[in-house]
Amino acid sequence: MFDDRSPIYRQIADRIKADVLSGALKADEQVMSTNQYAAYYRINPATAAKAFQQLVDEQVLYKKRGIGMFVSTQARDMLRAQGRETFFGEVVDPMVAEARAIGIPLAEVVRRIEQHEKGEV
Amino acid sequence: MRVDVQGLTVRYGSVTAVDDMSFSLSGNKIYGLLGRNGSGKTSLMSALAGYRKPAGSVLLDGEPVFENAAAMRQVCLVRHMSDAAGKGDKVSHVLEYGAAWRDTWDNAYALELTDLLGISLKTKVGALSLGQGSALGVVVGLASRSPLTMLDESHVGMDTPTRYAFYDALLNDFMAHPRTIIISTHLIEELASLLEEVVIIDSGRLVLQEEADVLRSRGTEVTGNASDVDEFTLGLTVLGEKSLGRTKAAMVYGTLDDSQLIRARQLGLELGPIALQDLFVHLTEPVGGKR
Amino acid sequence: MKVFRHLTTTLVAYGAIVAACVFLAVLAATFTLSLFADIVFSGWMMVSVQIARWFVLWVGVYVIHNVLPIAIAHGRTRREFLAAATGFSAVFAVAMSVLAWLGFLVEDSVYDVMGWRNHPHGSLLAYTLMFAVWCGVGMFVTAAFDRWGYGGALTLPVGLALVAVPGITMPGTDDLPVFRDAPELLGEGWHVVSVFAWMITMALTWAVARAMPVRTRT
Numbered sequence: 352m353f354d355d356r357s358p359i360y361r362q363i364a365d366r367i368k369a370d371v372l373s374g375a376l377k378a379d380e381q382v383m384s385t386n387q388y389a390a391y392y393r394i395n396p397a398t399a400a401k402a403f404q405q406l407v408d409e410q411v412l413y414k415k416r417g418i419g420m421f422v423s424t425q426a427r428d429m430l431r432a433q434g435r436e437t438f439f440g441e442v443v444d445p446m447v448a449e450a451r452a453i454g455i456p457l458a459e460v461v462r463r464i465e466q467h468e469k470g471e472v
Numbered sequence: 473m474r475v476d477v478q479g480l481t482v483r484y485g486s487v488t489a490v491d492d493m494s495f496s497l498s499g500n501k502i503y504g505l506l507g508r509n510g511s512g513k514t515s516l517m518s519a520l521a522g523y524r525k526p527a528g529s530v531l532l533d534g535e536p537v538f539e540n541a542a543a544m545r546q547v548c549l550v551r552h553m554s555d556a557a558g559k560g561d562k563v564s565h566v567l568e569y570g571a572a573w574r575d576t577w578d579n580a581y582a583l584e585l586t587d588l589l590g591i592s593l594k595t596k597v598g599a600l601s602l603g604q605g606s607a608l609g610v611v612v613g614l615a616s617r618s619p620l621t622m623l624d625e626s627h628v629g630m631d632t633p634t635r636y637a638f639y640d641a642l643l644n645d646f647m648a649h650p651r652t653i654i655i656s657t658h659l660i661e662e663l664a665s666l667l668e669e670v671v672i673i674d675s676g677r678l679v680l681q682e683e684a685d686v687l688r689s690r691g692t693e694v695t696g697n698a699s700d701v702d703e704f705t706l707g708l709t710v711l712g713e714k715s716l717g718r719t720k721a722a723m724v725y726g727t728l729d730d731s732q733l734i735r736a737r738q739l740g741l742e743l744g745p746i747a748l749q750d751l752f753v754h755l756t757e758p759v760g761g762k763r
Numbered sequence: 764m765k766v767f768r769h770l771t772t773t774l775v776a777y778g779a780i781v782a783a784c785v786f787l788a789v790l791a792a793t794f795t796l797s798l799f800a801d802i803v804f805s806g807w808m809m810v811s812v813q814i815a816r817w818f819v820l821w822v823g824v825y826v827i828h829n830v831l832p833i834a835i836a837h838g839r840t841r842r843e844f845l846a847a848a849t850g851f852s853a854v855f856a857v858a859m860s861v862l863a864w865l866g867f868l869v870e871d872s873v874y875d876v877m878g879w880r881n882h883p884h885g886s887l888l889a890y891t892l893m894f895a896v897w898c899g900v901g902m903f904v905t906a907a908f909d910r911w912g913y914g915g916a917l918t919l920p921v922g923l924a925l926v927a928v929p930g931i932t933m934p935g936t937d938d939l940p941v942f943r944d945a946p947e948l949l950g951e952g953w954h955v956v957s958v959f960a961w962m963i964t965m966a967l968t969w970a971v972a973r974a975m976p977v978r979t980r981t
Binding site for chain 1: 501502636639640643644646647665666667668684685686688689
Binding site for chain 3: 514518522523524525539540541544545546547548549550551555556557558569570572573574616618
């Protein structure tokens with residue numbers, strides 16, 4: 352389930368962020384407890400708690416004392432803004448490099464993107 | 473339960489199994505005790521459980537454990553051939569021992585676990601298969617609900633579904649009843665995500681004690697052109713190396729700082745994480761290669 | 764107390780079942796023998812002296828070799844266990860000698876009815892002391908073997924000397940040439956020597972088992 356390589360808490364935090372971005376987790380929605388997380392993913396509860404703490408620090412989640420963890424109202428917008436900052440560097444640039452390496456002209460890549468925009472794909 | 477070990481030495485005749493070991497566990501965590509065969513894991517745990525008189529000191533919540541009734545009540549060690557039963561005893565007798573002699577014993581939970589792990593109450597301990605014997609050890613270990621619970625190689629002989637049932641039971645019971653649990657295992661890959669802290673020993677000595685997640689982030693595999701890798705790793709702790717043609721991969725131990733990360737990018741080196749199991753293998757490999 | 768209760772209830776019950784079965788077997792054997800020959804001795808005396816004490820010794824072995832490690836694995840100290848085992852050896856000896864005595868009660872009346880000849884047999888006290896010492900020697904020697912391996916064999920002469928003590932005044936056992944006159948000189952006072960012998964077995968068991976490691980069983 353986890354690759355046992357990069358710290359598990361970071362993988363969990365990334366997974367929750369992805370759920371917030373995709374809309375699977377909505378604003379002010381309660382997330383599973385650390386224990387539920389730990390049991391589901393078969394990980395140490397302290398590891399799950401660490402992931403949650405990181406998300407609280409990053410203001411993706413907020414804590415209601417005695418109740419649990421909730422998705423903060425601004426979480427999605429914030430993550431989207433962060434994603435936009437890194438999108439070209441982390442997604443587009445490597446894609447262009449890959450296209451060059453295997454010999455696909457960039458014009459064809461652009462055409463494909465335009466097809467997406469027109470809803471043809 | 474807090475555990476403090478100071479200058480612990482265990483000898484069998486001329487063999488030194490544990491050699492002047494010192495460490496402390498702050499408690500209420502799941503600890504992984506990792507070491508190769510013969511590294512002293514069982515001897516260490518036996519001393520922690522008051523199974524043998526320690527040379528050096530073993531304190532549980534500040535109290536010496538050996539022949540200390542109050543401290544002994546708090547400890548449960550299960551070694552792979554269960555000590556908690558005679559071979560002629562039926563499984564049901566083993567549970568009766570627990571119920572009779574342990575104040576913290578949860579018999580309903582013990583029955584639930586024997587059922588879950590597929591052990592018949594009527595079978596004699598000597599007639600159990602290796603895996604079932606291990607599973608019975610898990611029952612005794614978990615149902616004892618001891619503030620210090622130690623499971624030594626408890627997975628031995630269990631098939632994969634039983635092992636996963638064991639991991640789930642362990643985790644759920646730990647969350648419901650937090651306590652100090654020490655597990656020794658060779659199946660590091662499988663158990664790694666359950667561990668909060670890792671203690672690695674080798675040849676009776678402590679190699680390191682670290683939070684599992686921190687340890688995971690501490691190893692880096694550096695891959696690239698052989699001469700670049702050599703340049704980059706100069707002065708770093710290199711646990712192991714392997715080459716394929718002109719490409720070389722080096723396992724580096726220790727956190728890399730920003731300037732090192734920039735240098736790696738300049739050299740076009742690929743940096744990747746190392747699995748806990750690989751780290752363990754390299755941390756316990758003596759200089760000069762394999763045993 | 765928990766350990767004492769466990770040892771006593773399980774092993775006394777076990778001893779009683781074994782004794783009852785053996786008694787019936789002996790009686791059956793005696794009747795069978797009476798078809799071919801005159802009965803001139805007590806079968807139960809043979810068994811209760813020559814065989815029962817080995818059974819009691821074996822129980823001592825079992826208590827130290829099997830139950831002690833289990834008790835430690837369940838969070839009990841050696842001190843707690845040995846205290847329980849000491850009390851147990853006394854209670855078990857009393858229980859076994861009462862069983863022997865009950866056997867004689869039944870056997871005597873059977874012999875009376877059948878007109879068979881019988882021998883005098885040891886008193887309750889004599890039986891109790893014999894069983895207590897044999898049980899204690901079983902514990903002591905086992906502790907030595909468990910602790911030192913084959914080196915434990917060095918304690919065997921001590922064990923032999925100790926078991927000889929209560930047997931000297933017991934009908935149904937052979938006299939020891941060296942000590943032949945001593946019991947007669949001391950009379951009933953010899954029992955005091957047997958009590959000391961039992962106390963020595965317990966002291967030795969404590970001394971050996973007090974810091975004994977629990978080994979991994981294979």
